[in-house]
Each structure stands twice: as structure tokens, then as C-alpha cells.
Amino acid sequence: MDNARIDQIIDKHQGEASSLIQVLLDIQSENRWLPKEALSRVSERLQVPLTRIRQIATFYKAFSLVPKGRHAIHICMGTACHVRGAQRVLDKVQDLTGIKPGETDLDLKFSLETVNCLGCCALGPVMEIDGKTHGKISPAETADALKKYE
Amino acid sequence: MSKIMLTIDGREVQAQEGMTILEAAQSVGIDIPTLCRHEKLEPYGACRICTVEAENKGWTKLVASCLYPVEQNLVVRTRSEKVDRIRKMILQLLLSHAPDARELQDLAKEYGADKDRFEKEASFCIHCGLCVRYCAEVKKKNAVGFVNRGARREISFIPEIASKECWNCKECFPLCPTEALQAAYILTEALISSSPSFTT
Ligand code: SF4
Ligand code: FES
Ligand code: FES
Numbered sequence: 001m002d003n004a005r006i007d008q009i010i011d012k013h014q015g016e017a018s019s020l021i022q023v024l025l026d027i028q029s030e031n032r033w034l035p036k037e038a039l040s041r042v043s044e045r046l047q048v049p050l051t052r053i054r055q056i057a058t059f060y061k062a063f064s065l066v067p068k069g070r071h072a073i074h075i076c077m078g079t080a081c082h083v084r085g086a087q088r089v090l091d092k093v094q095d096l097t098g099i100k101p102g103e104t105d106l107d108l109k110f111s112l113e114t115v116n117c118l119g120c121c122a123l124g125p126v127m128e129i130d131g132k133t134h135g136k137i138s139p140a141e142t143a144d145a146l147k148k149y150e
Numbered sequence: 151m152s153k154i155m156l157t158i159d160g161r162e163v164q165a166q167e168g169m170t171i172l173e174a175a176q177s178v179g180i181d182i183p184t185l186c187r188h189e190k191l192e193p194y195g196a197c198r199i200c201t202v203e204a205e206n207k208g209w210t211k212l213v214a215s216c217l218y219p220v221e222q223n224l225v226v227r228t229r230s231e232k233v234d235r236i237r238k239m240i241l242q243l244l245l246s247h248a249p250d251a252r253e254l255q256d257l258a259k260e261y262g263a264d265k266d267r268f269e270k271e272a273s274f275c276i277h278c279g280l281c282v283r284y285c286a287e288v289k290k291k292n293a294v295g296f297v298n299r300g301a302r303r304e305i306s307f308i309p310e311i312a313s314k315e316c317w318n319c320k321e322c323f324p325l326c327p328t329e330a331l332q333a334a335y336i337l338t339e340a341l342i343s344s345s346p347s348f349t350t
Binding site: 049050051052054055058059 | 295306
């Protein structure tokens with residue numbers, strides 16, 4: 001992400017220091033992570049110290065300071081999904097992608113995270129890829145679903 | 151500014167509106183322990199060791215005296231069974247992070263805190279924020295800040311700023327109640343000198 005694009009995002013938020021989190025969220029969603037250069041630019045433009053920005057960027061799980069894959073897999077490990085076999089779904093995804101929760105593969109294709117309830121327990125076990133919900137999913141269907149992503 | 155009368159440990163104390171309980175107590179020589187308080191910095195309320203009992207209209211609550219403003223007719227108890235028990239517990243928790251901190255050990259003696267009460271998890275930093283706030287508020291350099299949260303929260307220097315500012319300052323070192331700050335700085339320094347792009 002270049003400085004011109006970051007400046008656009010900042011201008012969209014009127015360059016207000018109070019919009020810091022919104023600015024970071026926009027960069028995160030477009031770029032999938034927050035590179036150091038981007039944070040320095042934001043710091044300069046919004047006149048917020050880098051220490052403060054780093055504190056916020058490391059506080060919220062929505063932000064990442066390392067590159068993330070093109071597709072974000074979230075597997076629900078909440079109680080309802082757990083009793084309906086979430087662990088097997090997770091095992092399968094780990095096998096197929098070669099990554100554990102919190103990790104990203106070397107091709108930057110997938111990032112894997114577990115969550116503790118996606119709020120649709122009746123659909124358990126639930127896997128979410130890029131915000132799309134795959135409910136009542138079996139380990140075999142998991143493999144099919146993953147194949148659709150480039 | 152109007153005057154406010156309150157009672158601290160049975161003594162009538164006259165204070166100014168806007169003063170904290172801690173300031174009012176100190177003005178008459180009553181000692182309340184503090185860890186995260188520094189006269190040059192905004193009150194922060196992180197350590198809670200300054201907790202006192204404050205009673206108003208029959209209601210007693212536990213408040214951080216470094217933050218709580220004085221009120222008319224407030225009755226403050228800076229030592230009581232409850233207050234001592236709380237301070238003891240706080241000290242035991244802090245000591246599990248920084249068992250060798252001199253300041254904590256001295257207080258532990260006073261409050262009968264056992265440094266081995268909880269399993270050691272020596273992160274050394276007790277999150278008082280003195281270093282972070284001093285660098286931001288007094289020196290305005292923002293070379294050191296907090297990262298992460300919860301049990302993984304720690305201080306971290308920004309190498310690019312630290313390499314320029316810290317060597318000649320180091321004014322935060324003596325503020326740290328533990329040795330954590332110095333250790334973090336030495337680590338940063340090592341990183342700076344091993345990475346050519348950071349040397350100035
Ligand atoms: S490093 Fe020391 S001064 Fe800084 S927050 Fe931790 S305990 Fe406080
Ligand atoms: S437990 Fe999985 S959606 Fe609620
Ligand atoms: S001195 Fe009051 S909370 Fe730390």
C-alpha cells in the first residue's frame with residue numbers, strides 16, 4: 001500500500017486524530033495487515049505518536065502487524081460447535097492448509113483463526129471464510145469448500 | 151476556589167476543591183503508599199496500592215486516593231483491616247511478576263505480603279506506566295510505549311526513536327520500580343546495534 005492511498009484514507013476521515021481506529025481499520029481491510037511504513041505515515045499525518053498507534057494496533061485482534069493470507073478462515077470452537085465436531089473440522093483444515101490457528105501459509109493464501117462463537121450456533125459446526133458462513137459442515141465438505149479459493 | 155473540610159484518619163483536614171484525597175493527606179503528613187504516581191505526571195490509577203476507604207453519607211467505598219477528588223465531609227480511612235488486606239493482595243500479585251523489586255519488598259514487609267503466595271511469572275514489569283508516561287508527558291519523545299494486552303502486555307521501545315533520544319536521556323530508568331525498563335532498553339539497544347539500518 002503506498003502513501004498516496006494511505007493519504008486518501010486519512011483525508012476521507014478529515015485527518016482527525018480521533019479517527020485513528022477508523023483509519024487503521026480501513027488500511028487493515030484493504031491491505032490485510034498494517035505495515036510499519038503505513039503506521040509511520042498515519043502517525044505523521046494524524047500527529048499521533050507511534051507508541052500510541054502501536055498500543056492500539058496490538059490491543060485489538062482486528063489488526064495485524066504481520067502479513068495475512070488472501071483468505072481468512074475462522075473456525076468456531078464455541079460450545080455448540082465444539083459438541084458438534086468443530087475439532088474434526090479444525091484438524092481437517094490444519095491438515096489441508098498446513099497452518100495452525102494464528103498462522104498464515106507461505107503463499108499468503110490462507111490465514112487461520114479460531115473464534116469462540118460466531119452467533120449462529122444452530123448451524124454448528126461453523127466455518128467462516130472471508131465472511132461467508134459455511135454451516136453444518138463436515139470435514140469432507142471442508143475440503144471442498146477450501147478448494148474454491150485461489 | 152472553595153475550601154473543603156474532610157476527615158482523614160480521624161483528623162480534620164482542610165483542602166482545596168479539585169485536590170485528590172492523596173494530596174490532602176500528604177498536606178498534613180499522612181502517608182499513603184503509591185507506585186504509579188509521580189508528581190510531574192497526570193494521575194493514572196494503575197497500581198491501586200493507594201486504595202483507601204472513603205465514607206460519605208454512611209456509604210463506604212474503596213477508591214484510588216491518587217484519583218479521587220476530595221468531597222465535603224468525606225471520612226477517609228487510609229489504614230483499616232480491609233485496606234490492608236487489599237494492599238497485601240495487590241503486593242502479592244505484583245511480586246509474582248517482579249519478585250526482586252526493592253520497592254515492593256519494602257511494602258511487602260509493612261503489609262505482611264508473601265512474595266511466594268502466587269506462582270512466579272516473572273515479566274518484571276508491573277505496568278505502572280511511569281516510563282511510558284514520563285517519556286510522553288515530560289520529555290514528549292514517545293520512545294517507549296505499551297504493546298499487547300492482558301497478561302501479554304509489555305513495554306517496547308521504538309528503535310528509530312530510541313537510537314536518537316534515549317542514550318542521552320535515560321531519565322525514566324530511576325523511575326521504574328523494577329528492573330524491567332532497563333532490560334527492555336538494553337534489548338532495544340542490542341537490536342539497534344545489530345541492525346545497520348537503525349544506526350545513526
Ligand atoms: S518498565 Fe518499569 S516503569 Fe515501565 S511500566 Fe514497567 S514497571 Fe513501570
Ligand atoms: S458456538 Fe459456534 S456459532 Fe455459537
Ligand atoms: S498510586 Fe494510585 S493507583 Fe497507583
